[in-house]
Amino acid sequence: MGQAKIRLWRILINTAIASAVVPNMSRVKVYRRAGITIGNDVRVCSGVWIDTKRLTVGSKSFINHDCRISNLAHVTIGERVSLASRVMITTEGHTMVDPERRAGPIVASPVFIGDGTWIGAGAFILPGVTIGPGCIIAAGAVVIKDCKPHSLYAGVPAQWKKDLQMDSD
Secondary structure, eight states: OOHHHHHHHHHIIIIITTSTTSOHHHHHHHHHHTTOEEOSSOEEOTTOEEOSSOEEEOTTOEEOTTOEEEOSSOEEEOTTOEEOTTOEEEOEEEEEOOTTOOEEEEEEOOEEEOTTOEEOTTOEEOTTOEEOTTOEEOTTOEEOSOBOSSEEEETTTTEEEEEOOSSOO
16 A cells, blocks of 8 residues: 555544544444445444554444554454454564664564454554454453463463353353
8 A cells, every 4th residue: 555545544544434423334334445344233433543454343343442453464353342442453563673773674463353252441462363252351451472262361461360151151
């Protein structure tokens, strides 16, 4: 994507369409037309920032206010996933180089969030992470490695705390 297209994307998607005055249904329609894959009955609140169209959001998922999805690689958000406010997902980082400048070239790895997962407010999901279905990621957690299904993770860095009940009895 050229610089002019990137600027246009950011103005349209992350400013105009992310505005609180735009209804959810209209926001989702524009996202689909921009090339983002979005399932049915998805709610995306105002203030959400999405860097590129490399995003899939499953049906009945919810993305709360002020989330940031920095997606040079693909981000997949499963069905019935809830992202609380200010969740950050990034697919990119830098290679480490010499002492003169430690941040080398950008590298990107996809992120996958399984069905039914709940990500707490202010959590940060780093590149290359797979979060299994049915997980809870606690508020403020920094997820640096894969999370096994139906488990609670919390802390910096996020650590397994316990397995979660698999059925709703």
